[in-house]
Amino acid sequence: MEVALSFVVSVFFAVAIYLMLSKHIIRILLGVSIFGNAVNLSIFTAGRLMREVPPIIPEALPTPEVATASPLPQALVLTAIVISFSLFAFLLVLAFRAYQELGTDDTDGMRVAEPEGEPMPPLGY
Amino acid sequence: MAAETIDISNAMLTAPTALGDWMLVAPVGLPILFGAVLLMVRHETRLHAGIAIAGLLLTLGANAALLLQVLADGPQVMTMGRWLPPFGISFTADALGASLAFVATLVASVCALYAMKDIGATGRRYGFYPFLMLLMAGVGGSFLTGDIFNLYVWFEVFLISSFGLLILGSTDRQLDGATKYAILNLVGTTLFLTATAYLYGTFGTLNMADIARKADAMRETGPLMTLTVLYLLAFGMKAAAFPVNFWLPASYHTPRIVTAALFGGVLTKVGVYALLRVLVMLFPVERAELSGVIAWVAAGTMVLGIMGAIAQSDIRRILGFVVISGVGVMLAGLALGTETGLTGTILYAFHSVLAMTALYLLAGVIKELGGSYSLHELGGLYRTYPAMGAFALVLMLAVAGLPPASGLWPKIMLVRASLDAGWPWLSFAILLTGLLTTIALGRMYILAIWRNRPGQAPSDAATGAPGYGYGSMALLCVPIILLGIYPEPFIRVAEAAASGLLDASAYIGAVFPAEAAQ
Numbered sequence: 001m002e003v004a005l006s007f008v009v010s011v012f013f014a015v016a017i018y019l020m021l022s023k024h025i026i027r028i029l030l031g032v033s034i035f036g037n038a039v040n041l042s043i044f045t046a047g048r049l050m051r052e053v054p055p056i057i058p059e060a061l062p063t064p065e066v067a068t069a070s071p072l073p074q075a076l077v078l079t080a081i082v083i084s085f086s087l088f089a090f091l092l093v094l095a096f097r098a099y100q101e102l103g104t105d106d107t108d109g110m111r112v113a114e115p116e117g118e119p120m121p122p123l124g125y
Numbered sequence: 126m127a128a129e130t131i132d133i134s135n136a137m138l139t140a141p142t143a144l145g146d147w148m149l150v151a152p153v154g155l156p157i158l159f160g161a162v163l164l165m166v167r168h169e170t171r172l173h174a175g176i177a178i179a180g181l182l183l184t185l186g187a188n189a190a191l192l193l194q195v196l197a198d199g200p201q202v203m204t205m206g207r208w209l210p211p212f213g214i215s216f217t218a219d220a221l222g223a224s225l226a227f228v229a230t231l232v233a234s235v236c237a238l239y240a241m242k243d244i245g246a247t248g249r250r251y252g253f254y255p256f257l258m259l260l261m262a263g264v265g266g267s268f269l270t271g272d273i274f275n276l277y278v279w280f281e282v283f284l285i286s287s288f289g290l291l292i293l294g295s296t297d298r299q300l301d302g303a304t305k306y307a308i309l310n311l312v313g314t315t316l317f318l319t320a321t322a323y324l325y326g327t328f329g330t331l332n333m334a335d336i337a338r339k340a341d342a343m344r345e346t347g348p349l350m351t352l353t354v355l356y357l358l359a360f361g362m363k364a365a366a367f368p369v370n371f372w373l374p375a376s377y378h379t380p381r382i383v384t385a386a387l388f389g390g391v392l393t394k395v396g397v398y399a400l401l402r403v404l405v406m407l408f409p410v411e412r413a414e415l416s417g418v419i420a421w422v423a424a425g426t427m428v429l430g431i432m433g434a435i436a437q438s439d440i441r442r443i444l445g446f447v448v449i450s451g452v453g454v455m456l457a458g459l460a461l462g463t464e465t466g467l468t469g470t471i472l473y474a475f476h477s478v479l480a481m482t483a484l485y486l487l488a489g490v491i492k493e494l495g496g497s498y499s500l501h502e503l504g505g506l507y508r509t510y511p512a513m514g515a516f517a518l519v520l521m522l523a524v525a526g527l528p529p530a531s532g533l534w535p536k537i538m539l540v541r542a543s544l545d546a547g548w549p550w551l552s553f554a555i556l557l558t559g560l561l562t563t564i565a566l567g568r569m570y571i572l573a574i575w576r577n578r579p580g581q582a583p584s585d586a587a588t589g590a591p592g593y594g595y596g597s598m599a600l601l602c603v604p605i606i607l608l609g610i611y612p613e614p615f616i617r618v619a620e621a622a623a624s625g626l627l628d629a630s631a632y633i634g635a636v637f638p639a640e641a642a643q
Contacts, residue, residue, distance in 0.1 A: 020312065025304065032311055039319045046326030073325065076274055080318060083281045087311055090288060094307055098300040113301040113379050121438035121500050122572055 001049045009045065012038030025095045025105040032091065036084035040077045047073030138207045148194065149203040149216045151187035152226050152265040155180060160258030170249040174241045177254040181234040184261065188227040195223045196621060200635035202271070210271075210636050211332035217271030219632055221471060221622035225398055226268040228475050229391045231604070232482040233261050235597045236387045239486055242593035243383040248293050253381075256293075260286035260387070267395050271636060273321055274331045276399065280314050280363070287392065290384045291376065302379030309372035313362035317399075320355035327352065334636035336407050337629045344410060353411035356403045357419070364396025365449050366456060367425035373449055374433060378441035382489035385441060389448045390482030394474050397455045404459060405467065405626045412462055420460035424554040427453025431558050434565040438500045440488045443569060444481070447524060450558055451477045454539065457551055461542050467623035469538030472615060476531040476608060480523045483601035487517055490594035491573055500569065505578035514574050516598045521570055523605050525563040531608035534616065 016038055019031030047070040055068040099105045102112060159180030166172050195201055200219040204210055218226075237257060244253045263283025270276050287310075291303045321331070327347040328336055343349060358369070365373040373393070377385050404412040412419075430450030434443045451473070458470025488498065494510055495503045507514040523530030536555060543551040608615050625631060 025308075028308060032308060032315070035312065035315050039315055039322060042319065043322040043325065046322045070329070073322075076322075076325070079274075079278065083278070084315070087281065087285060087307075090285065091307055091311065094288070094292070094300070094304055097295070098304045101295075101297050101300050107305075110301050110304070113298045113305075114375055119438065119501070121436070121568070 002045055005041065005045045005049065009038055009042045012041060023107050025098070025107065028107075029088070029091055029095055033084075033088055036080070036088070040080055040084075043073050043077050043080065047071075136209060136212070138204060138209060138213075142203060145194075146201070146203040148187060148191050149201055149218055149269065152184055152191065152230065152269060153216075153262050155184045155187060156258040156262035156265065159183075160255045160262065163255040163258060164252070167250065167252065167255070170246045173249045173254040174237065177237045177258060178234065180258060181230060181237050181261065184265070185227070185230045185234055188223065188230050188265075191218055192220075192223040192227050192618075195220055196618065199631050200625070202635045211330045211335040214275050215271040215332060215334070215636050216269050217334065217632065217636055218269050219622070219625045219635075220618060221398070221401065221626060222268040224471075224618050224622060225394065225474060225478075226265050228478045229264050229268070229394070230261060232390045232478055232601065233257065233264075233387060235486075235600050236383050236390075236482065238600070239386070239489070239593055239597040240383045242591070243381055243489060244293075248381065251293055252289060253293055256286045256289040257387070259283075260290065264391055264395055268398060271333050271632075272331050273324065273333055273336070273403075277314065277318055277321055280317065280395075280399075283392070283395070284310055284314060287388065290387070291380045293381060293384065296379075298379045302376035306372050306376035309362065309369075313359055313369075316355060316359035316362065320352055320359055323348070323355065324352050332636065333402070333407060334629070334633040338633050338637075340407060340410075349408055350411050350414070353404060353408045353415065356408075357400070357415065360396050360400045360403065361422065362396075363393070364400060364452050364456075365393050365426075366422050366452060367429060367449075368422070370426065370430075370449050370452075374442060374445045377445040377448065378439060382441070382485060382492065385444075386482045386485030386489070389444060389485050390478045393448060393452050394455075394478055397452060397459075397470070397474060400456075400459055401467070401470070401626060405462065406629050406632070409462070409627075412459075416460045416462060419456060420548065420551055423453050423456035423460050424551060425453070426450065426456060427558040428554055428561070431561040431565060435561065435568075440491060440498045440500065440503075440569060440573065441485070443565060444484055444488060447484070447562065447565070448477075448481055450562065451481065451524075454536065454555060454558065457539050457543060457555060460551070461539075461546050461548070463542050463546060464620070464623050464627060465538050465545065466542035467626060468616065468619045469535045469542055471619040471622045472538065472608075472612075473532075473535035475615060475619070476523065476535055476605070479601050479605050479608075480520060480531060483516075483598055483605065484520050484524060486594060486597050486601070487513075487520055490516075490591050490598070493591050493594060495573065500572045502580065503573040503578070504576045506574045512595060516595070516602065517570055517574055519602055519606065520598075521563075521566040523609070525566060526559045527563070529606060529609045531605045533609060534612045 016031045016035035019027050050069040053068045055071045057064050195218050202215050202217050204213040204215045206213050260283050263279050266279035288307055292299050362369045427450045430446050434446035437443045455470045455473050458466040492498055495506055523532045526532035526536040540552040540555050
């Protein structure tokens, strides 16, 4: 099961990196979103996968009866999902504002902060 | 009830947290508290600066008390939620984290003072001061946490606050710069999270002290080299190390100058801190194997960074490249990994936080008095404002690493450490960077301040001395000059921090006191 999910994670990473190499902000953002999900899945896999075994210790025993998946990664994934979701929402609004104001979502065209062909600094005084 | 028969003292803290231990979370809790208060009085913009400065001064006091306690008694630990480490999140302050948190809060307080002039009522209503407080909460949490996933959470806390600060004003330039900053930094922190996922899969723990003591046993079987390289890439992105630093010159010149001052001073150092913590304390053997790579990255960052500064004519963009070159100098100590090298790096971090913030504030004052950031238009400021010329000279000497200011001693240590390690080319790179920095900033000094003004002064240039600007720069120049002429106490703190990183036994012993006693 871990092996199968590892392949899924690798496909996610490949898709994310391919999209992030694009020049268009919207494709980069889709890449960032998939990148975040690839990481969430890999945290989930890192905790090892078990079917239908709740990580609950019976009252009389010091440890669980059978091996269970680590419950901590699920808490980590929840935290990471919330964080990446809020940052992604911010990025979407930012990209939309940038598109409205700058009139392009092509990163080659976004040269307001670093204009092309600036003059050299003064060479003498 | 059966629960009464179970002894929980093996898994949970049974005693309430000692009053003194709360000191550890004060540098994080106070900014959050004051940030919340500032949000509640969002429309009363007149009150903002007072509340924020009071909050930051209280935080500074808490940081100072914590630093003194750490220097006297060694690392301090407070574990959250009563679960014993490694299960509960342990805030762990050692000399490195506590001293950097103190310096960062110091410059944040000065920035809050300068912002009284720089940020108008509109900027305050859009939340400058609450963002500033939450940024400092994130930065303080990053320096003080002892849990690597918690470090990721604090990174995101200051990242989202920095987005808010960066686009305050929403001009075209800011939207352009912020888009690049936001995307690349989010990718950087996501890479950090990827590495942390693998780390948890390998170690089954997230507590840094626990990782440090288990790393030796894992070295044969675990993919520690993969982890180290991932962390190097992720934190290198945050610190703006050479091949992955292009977000910084694209964005740091766009926000309000006080925001740029805070970012240039503090944020890249959080990346350097994380590199030191993870590479030196957790994975020292892997760091030693990677030292050649890190050394080339360091040399590339410092030399190419300062060459970028020479090619610019906007003062803020010059300073952005100077920040990058300083990161390169700090990475040199990381590459060396010796006690002298790390002491130099940590001392340089103190110096760089103070000096870069002060230089950005100087740029703000130059803009206020000269009406421009461009070296093509500025000039003649020395004649009307000799005091500003003096501040500019001190700060220029500090960043170039010349006496009597703060940059001298850390560079001497780094040069000596790289000669001791048999890497003369690295010390050559550091000295070359010093020379190029002198050229870049010396030219800025001559063109903006010394020469006569080439054209007419713009009509909107201020007349009369800028009180807030001079006051802020004077407050920062005191520690800068002190570090230059009487460096002993600073060096002692940096040495304590470096030896605590190289020998983590005190850090581990503070988190797991029962096992240290055996």
